[in-house]
Each structure stands twice: as structure tokens, then as C-alpha cells.
Amino acid sequence: MRKIILAILLFYYGSCFSQKLLNSFPLPLKKDKDVFQIVDKETHITTFFVSDNKKVKALLLDQNMQIKDSITTVSPKSSNYSNMIGYNKSNGNIRLFWASEDFKNIYAQSFNFKSKSIGGVTQQxxxxxxxxLGNFSENNKLYLLTIVEKTSMLRLYVFDENFIIKAYAIDLKERKFYDENFKLSPLYDNVLSPEFGNTQIVNLDVPSRLSGAANRRKIYSNKKEITIALDHNINFTQLIVIDLETLKTEVNLITMPFIEDSDPQNTKTNSFLFEDKIYQIKLTRKKMKIDLKDLNGTLIKEYMINDSIDLGLKNAKILKTGDDFGRDKIIEKPLQFLSEVYNKNLSINCVKYGIDSFVTFGAVPVINRSQSYHNFNLMSTMRQNMTPHNSMNMQMQIKNFGGRPGPSPQFTEQFIYLQKPFNPFSTPEEVYCSVILDREGNFLDRNTDDFIVNKLGAFYNSLQDISTETLFKVDNNYYLGYYDNKNKKYIIRNFAD
Structure with missing residues (x-):
């Protein structure tokens, strides 16, 4: 029966969803498999790296994901450089950065497809x-952001195209940071205290749903700035914005939505930054409120869910996912939705949908440290002893579609331990509502079923025995790559939005 159901799923998803097999090539891989890609937005050429504990294979792919050239060399993992953390380019060389577990040693592995030369330089x-806290590749540089323990001192390490390291201190001791009990505290206690979990890297380049934004401590980056968003205090979001050119740093407080008669002990909050706006969500046992504001805190729109869902739209569905057959259950009663969400990790996020915005709000499961959780990503190379700061914003990692057992990221109430930024389109027992908003925050009466998030999630759930997944974007197309463990092949598919 399982094979019959799988065959039906494969036929349905393969025929109805706008996905296309672009490439499938033999690739024997052993332990500690990993993947990384660099997309040249001007030439549409993708440099694709696939590694295991013995070797790294660098592939040059054209805009149709066909192999133009390749280079194979020894993997730095054999020398205890366990994490691919970023890249830059210089004089025809593509430099892939690796880090040791403690990040005290950085190895720059260079590839030149014209000369077929391979090099390597180590820096301490x-x-x-x-x-x-996080690492980012922007402006042909690698940025590594750290915080000094028990202080409000940030340090930004910048690796330029010549692998020269510059270190900058960002002292925020004169700025005010509040803990969840409204007491002044060092920034360290708000970011990396074990009590609050770890900081989550958010990638806005590719679509995601709720698990990619469930943590209440997030870092966003773009070519201009790095932003740390802290939501542990239920009354406001604290934003720390670092200009990557001038290192000028701003600290702002944006007030959370107001719910009358809310009990601080029974209130949950979160937020999501998108372009020049912030979505803030607040939840009590019987009410949910969402505010859309600009980054000065000016209210643009507000939305309330209580005993009725007054969202002004017709096609929005509230779904609960993850029964034994992978089916979605529609929740009809608003109070049932609020109850389901309240017992999980509150989350909200947004991705671009043409000129409009695709917004999802709801919750993902609270999972204890001893419980297993399915991973889709790192993809499958995630190891329990690795820390969440090993992240890279130029590629989107994908996890938690639900279905099969796998390595186990750890979840606890209100924060999630993750290794890399990832794109979980669906999680077992996830409860959510997806809507489309215009530029002014008005609901649009459109069906969200065909959006790329749902296409990818549904297709992924039909796959079996895969690992080393990645999701990335070239122009307006999304590319899903994954390793077929049984047939020892790497596969790349295209999903049109």
C-alpha cells in the first residue's frame, strides 16, 4: 500500500507542480556530506560544491544546471575544518572558506577553473x-560577527578578497538592553545566555515558512547592514542595526502589539523583519494580534484574531499538518486555532510574492531535547555537537518537511537549536495560516495553494532516502538539490514560481 501511495504522490507532484529535472549525475559520497553553492547573478553561472569527509568536488554549472567544468580535491574536513562558512572571489579564483569547530582557525580553499589550480591558505x-553569532558573505567579503562573553561588546571580523582580516570592535555598553523581566542587562545575556537558547540566522533570498523564524533571537543580513532582532521581552522588539560600510550602529525599540488584559506570564511574542517593515505577533490564550509597522515603529496595519477571524479575506485556510498519512486538517474555529498555537512555538514570517507579500503565521512544535525531529538539510549532515552559529546566508538550507526520521535538531520552548539557516516549509503538527498582502498591508483574495512554498514542501514529502539538500535562487527560479543515497547521484530540480 505504501508503494502505491508513493507512486500516486510522485505522479501527482511530478505532473501538476511546475518542477523540472535539470540534472542528475553520479557522485559517490561517504560520511559527513555537505553542499554549498555560489550564484553569479550577472552570468547566471553557479559554482556548486559537494563534499564528504575525504574530498570536495567543485562543479561549474550553467544557467540550465548543466556541468561545464569540475575540479576534485582533498576535503579540509580531513584536517579538522568541519564547516563551510562563506566565500569570495579574487583574480579568477573562487575562494571557499572553512572553519574549525571553535572558529579559531579559518582555511581559504581556492579554485581556478581556467588554470585548474587549487590552493589553500590558513589564518588564525x-x-x-x-x-x-553568525557569518555572512556579502560585498565579496566574509563577515564573522562575535560577542564578548558577559558584555555588550560585539566584534566584526572582515575577510577581504585578498584574505586579509580586519577586526572591528562595536562597543554598546552605553546602550540599554532589557531582559525578559524588564531589567537592564548586558547584550550577551540577551543573545547567548543558555537560558535563552541560540541565535537564528534568517535568509530572505528563498522562501520559507514558520520554523525558519520561530526563534526569538534572529540575525538578518544584506549588502548594506546586519540586523540583530531580539524578541524575548513581550513588550517590544529590540533591533541592533550595524552598517557594513561605516560600522555605525543603531539600537531601536519597537513596541509590540497591545492586547488589553493580557497576562505577562501567559503571553508569547515574536517578530519578522522583511524589507523595510516589521511584522510583530502577540498571543494570549484567547487572542492573537499582528501589527505591521515601519522600522520607526509607525503602525501601518493591525490584525486581530479572537473568537472570530476578522481578516477580511475569503481564501485563507487555517491548517494543521502532519497526521499519519501526511494530510492537512482544516481548523474551522478560531479559538481552536489559538489553543493549538499557544501550546507550540509562536512564529511569523514573510516572503516576496511578485510585488506582494506571502505571510504565514502560526506555530511549530515544542520538542524536548531528548526527542527526535526530522531534518531536511545539512542538511542531513547535522551533528549533535555542532553549534547554531555555523551559518551562511548565501544558501538556503531546508529541514523539517516531516515524514521520515533523521538527525535531530533540538527544540525547546520559545527557541530552536539549529546549525544553519534553513527553509522548513512544513513541520509535523505545524499549525498555520498563509495570506497574501499588498504593499499597504491589505489582504488580497487569492488562493495560496500554488505558491512555491507549498509546491516545494509537497514535492519533498514524496522523496525517499535523500540527504545533502539545498535550495537556492537564480533570477526568479528556485533550484532544489539533493543527494539520492541509494543510487549515489546528485539531483537538481527547478521550481518555477
């Missing part, structure tokens, strides 16, 4: 009582 980082 003078990390002293510092914790790594």
Missing part, C-alpha cells in the same frame, strides 16, 4: 572569550 582568529 584571535578570538578571546568570544562567541560566534
Amino acid at each position: 582568529l584571535p578570538l578571546l572569550n568570544e562567541k560566534v
